[in-house]
Amino acid sequence: MNQYMKSAVYGVAAGDALGCPVQFESRTEVSRHPVTDMRGYGTFNLPEGSWTDDTSLTLAALASIKEKNGIDADDIMRRFCDWMYDGAYTPYGFSYDIGNGTRNAINAYHNGADVYHCGSTAEYNNGNGSLMRIIPVCVWCALNVPDEKEAVKLIDLVSGLTHNTERAKTACGLYGFMVNALIHEGGSLKEKLQKGMDRGVAYYKAADTAELRTYHRLFDLDAFAKTQADRIESSGYVVDAFEAAVWSLITTNSFEEALLKAVNLGDDTDTVAAIAGGLGGLYYGLDAIQQNWLESLKNKELFENLLD
Template structure:
């Protein structure tokens, strides 16, 4: 098994499960009753759809098959494929609409809603295995692959750009974690993503990078927690995850910050946890958190 796959996927799954009990809770309420330990151990759509993506890639000899991806996503929704207890739950509205369109035989390129209010984090949370694919296929067109996988459920350019920034940061950590500190890797990854977008994306797409201005100009990292939103909006989720990573020094500390920001806590913690896992390694994940994770065997099996 490739270490970076296990590092990232276990980091993500633990973050998802740790954060799920805090989902929808206010930051103020969590100050009085913070999440400090694994509770139910249930991982949600974040982990399930990530595992669907990874399983599709692994079982197709590391080829991107968009129809197979959607088939697996639909199987998750309908049959509880790759879930902790056999039932899909916490299904995002945009993802659900895209999958219902697919099940109603709409052409794949038209399944995802494209309105500006369909800019949730539902593709961001599952996109990490595409970076594993890109690491194995360095000649592949990165922007095209990430855009196409995001657009299966989330076709708005804001979602594509968030996924591209995230994947490029993940790739930078995978390649250079032994050489640089995490804060440096975050900034290097973002700068690399922006430079690549200028070369491969069209002018209209590049203009939309303004959504991520606080990440790109690095002002995000020095903000107080009060100025960090942790909603299900893709920009908020990526900002919150990167802020937690840049302002902590361990997997445990990062995840506790991410979870106790509240609101869409499971997805913020999943995104932060995936990158923290890639950097610190799965051995950094508290043993008691791993031990409390439901159906850990299924996660490890998909990782290979």
């Protein structure tokens, strides 16, 4: 597996595991005992290095891409079923921390819905459950699909498996443009992310995508970097999570600092850090991820098998 995919996926897993013990804690609660390193137990009462649905679904998508050498939506969805029903792609052989939109979509697919209709288009389904797992698709597209329209179409399809709203799909598409820029463009982290955002904004404006406006704070990252923490939300809402992840990256100077900042925002800690970790892994590289964080990841053999 190429180095970009390794860096991105391990970045997601590191962020997920770092945030897992304090997931759902408020910013005030987290501030009483800030996260400074991997720790265990907490929210799910699991050992240090445990990871959740963010990483499980990322690995399921990765496994499909590796086996099929491309994007096969039905195969990805079958693997999501294997995860939810049979505990595949998990640290301990059972699934946990399953979002409602994801659960409903997998149940719908299991009961006969096709890949274009299993994910809900309802307003309530604007969570971050597809953004958190989309990076393997984004990396694969960045390396294999030079046509922007085709890449966005594939990213939309895989987002829509569980989160089929235009808002969620637009977040995944913009994230994909950022991934592409991190791989192909030069410059600092913020400069690369801005190049990706500029291309994404131009693409969605040309497509007359109404939901683009919900991401307006990310249009100018220099300005957004000046935003105070009390104006950054870190909830499970896709706009909040995307903003919080990007803000954590562009207001710090290392992978470690970015992920700790993301986690200590509180609330949906594991997912915000996972979203940031995927981008941060691509920019800083695998060697920049703390060795003890990587060594602590449970079921490490699964990562090694999928990323060899």
